[in-house]
Structure formats: structure tokens, C-alpha cells
Amino acid sequence: MTTPNSTPPSTFAALWREFKGVTYNYAKWLVSISWKLFFAISFVLLLAGGMVDLPQLAFLIVLTSIVIKASFKQQIQAEEKATAATYLAEAEQLKRKLVEARMAAMQAQVEPHFLFNTLASIDHLIETDPARASLMQKSLIALLRATLPAMRETTANTVAYLGQELAIIRPYLDIQKMRMEDRLDIVWDIPEGLKSAEMPSMMVLSLVENAFKHGLEPKADGGKLVLRAEVAHGKLLVTVKDSGVGYYPADSVGDKEKSTGFGLANIKDRLALIYGEQASFSIRALEPFEGSGTLAQISVPYKVAPTDAVFAS
Numbered sequence: 001m002t003t004p005n006s007t008p009p010s011t012f013a014a015l016w017r018e019f020k021g022v023t024y025n026y027a028k029w030l031v032s033i034s035w036k037l038f039f040a041i042s043f044v045l046l047l048a049g050g051m052v053d054l055p056q057l058a059f060l061i062v063l064t065s066i067v068i069k070a071s072f073k074q075q076i077q078a079e080e081k082a083t084a085a086t087y088l089a090e091a092e093q094l095k096r097k098l099v100e101a102r103m104a105a106m107q108a109q110v111e112p113h114f115l116f117n118t119l120a121s122i123d124h125l126i127e128t129d130p131a132r133a134s135l136m137q138k139s140l141i142a143l144l145r146a147t148l149p150a151m152r153e154t155t156a157n158t159v160a161y162l163g164q165e166l167a168i169i170r171p172y173l174d175i176q177k178m179r180m181e182d183r184l185d186i187v188w189d190i191p192e193g194l195k196s197a198e199m200p201s202m203m204v205l206s207l208v209e210n211a212f213k214h215g216l217e218p219k220a221d222g223g224k225l226v227l228r229a230e231v232a233h234g235k236l237l238v239t240v241k242d243s244g245v246g247y248y249p250a251d252s253v254g255d256k257e258k259s260t261g262f263g264l265a266n267i268k269d270r271l272a273l274i275y276g277e278q279a280s281f282s283i284r285a286l287e288p289f290e291g292s293g294t295l296a297q298i299s300v301p302y303k304v305a306p307t308d309a310v311f312a313s
Contacts, residue, residue, distance in 0.1 A: 163195035183222025215244025
């Protein structure tokens with residue numbers, strides 16, 4: 001029971017919270033201003049205190065403010081850094097989720113295009129060339145065996161190794177070779193020792209698919225695809241070069257621009273998430289003296305995957 005002159009505990013708690021809030025905001029303000037400005041304000045306060053005959057109070061306020069400014073500086077700066085770090089972490093998480101969503105959408109767009117064409121080719125070859133139809137079917141089965149598990153496990157920051165990528169790319173190229181026959185020439189230039197090098201999952205395959213979809217298939221007489229890997233200055237450099245119609249993003253319109261730009265932006269975002277500024281991606285049309293076509297390159301830090309992981313596949 002409270003007497004008429006007593007203050008309820010809840011009121012004390014509310015007043016204490018308000019006092020703490022005011023003190024904290026005042027401390028933040030003191031930390032935010034320079035010492036030069038602080039001493040200028042303090043001098044004016046001391047003069048005002050002398051004019052109203054309250055010099056002791058003015059001096060006490062200045063002295064207390066000095067203590068607060070000195071003691072709270074590190075605490076408030078640490079809180080601000082923690083808040084900034086939390087914000088960056090949340091932004092990074094949102095970006096990763098966006099990249100993963102874009103990656104899933106890209107896979108959903110690319111797979112049917114290739115699968116339908118392959119199944120149509122198998123259906124045609126069953127009547128005209130059963131032996132080739134059987135080979136294409138086996139290559140498609142090998143491709144699905146390598147691709148489907150990798151897709152289920154792939155997130156924006158999944159890193160596999162080059163040998164895993166090649167296990168997917170080889171049956172894909174076998175199918176394309178059977179479809180295009182003499183219109184396609186494939187050159188492999190990948191040293192055996194680099195198959196254990198780390199490489200973000202499904203990334204090289206995207207470049208190879210892009211080379212066919214937007215470079216070689218639209219060209220009536222087909223062309224050449226060169227797949228190369230090398231190590232230079234501590235970086236693994238993977239090159240996908242085709243002699244197709246060329247890469248001209250400024251001239252692209254409609255669905256072609258959307259699908260090409262969508263996949264390439266996804267590669268850039270994933271590299272940034274995994275390696276930051278240590279990785280790079282570039283794509284350009286070949287110069288006239290180089291012939292027609294497109295040159296795409298991915299550069300990542302050269303790291304060797306664990307031996308058990310390499311042989312597990």
C-alpha cells in the first residue's frame with residue numbers, strides 16, 4: 001500500500017528509463033562533436049553560469065560532460081560498428097538469397113531448352129540412325145546423372161572443383177556434337193592436373209551453354225568451341241571461346257538480351273559473393289583479326305580441392 005506522498009515503483013522505473021535515454025542521447029551527441037567545439041561550448045556555458053550567478057553548476061556540468069565524452073566514446077563507437085556490421089550481414093544475406101533465386105530461375109529456363117532439343121533429336125534418330133540415337137541417349141543419361149545431384153546441392157556460394165564441371169560438360173558436348181555433326185569442332189585444352197582445382201559449381205557449364213545458345217547454334221555453318229584452363233599468377237583462368245555469331249549486348253533485343261544478361265549477371269554476383277575482389281569474369285566479342293565469335297573468361301584463386309572429395313565422384 002502506498003501513502004499519498006509516495007511514488008509507485010512503476011513510476012520510478014519509467015523515470016529511470018527516461019533518464020537513461022536522455023543521458024545516452026546526450027553522450028552520443030558529446031561523442032559526435034569534436035573536442036574543439038566541445039571546449040568552445042563549455043567556455044560559453046561557464047560565462048553564462050557566471051552571469052546568472054551559478055558558476056559552480058556550470059563547472060559541474062562541464063566536468064561531467066568531459067567524463068561522459070571520454071568514457072562513452074569507445075562504447076558508442078563499438079555499438080555503431082556492431083550496428084553497421086549487422087546491417088552489412090543482413091544485406092549480404094539478402095543478396096545471397098537473391099542470387100540463389102536468380103540461379104534457380106536461370107536453371108529452370110536453360111534446362112527445358114536443351115532437354116527438349118535433345119529428346120527431339122533422339123526421336124528423329126531412332127528412325128534414321130538407331131545407333132546414334134542410342135549414343136545420344138546414353139550421353140543424356142550421363143549428363144542427368146552428373147547434373148541433377150549437383151543442382152540439388154548448389155547454392156550461390158557452392159564451390160566444387162573443375163573435374164566435377166567437366167563431368168557435366170563432356171556429355172553435354174557429346175550431345176551437341178551428335179546434333180551438329182561436322183558443323184561443330186570441339187577443342188579441349190585442360191591439363192589433367194587442373195581437374196582438382198576449385199571452381200564454383202555450374203559456372204563453366206553456363207558459359208558453354210551460352211556459347212551454343214547465342215553463338216554457335218544461330219550460325220548456319222556452326223563453328224568451333226575451345227575450352228581451356230590454365231594457372232597464371234596464382235589464379236585459375238578458365239576460357240570458353242566460340243567462333244559463333246559474336247557477343248553484342250548493345251544490339252541484343254527481347255528474350256535474347258534477357259536470357260544472356262541474366263546468366264552473366266548471375267556469374268558476376270556469385271563470384272563476388274564467394275571471392276570478393278579476388279575473382280573476375282569477362283566476356284567480349286572477338287576482334288576482327290581474331291575472327292568472329294565470343295571469348296568468355298573466369299578467373300578465381302587457384303586452390304586444390306581435397307583429394308578425397310576429388311575421388312569421391
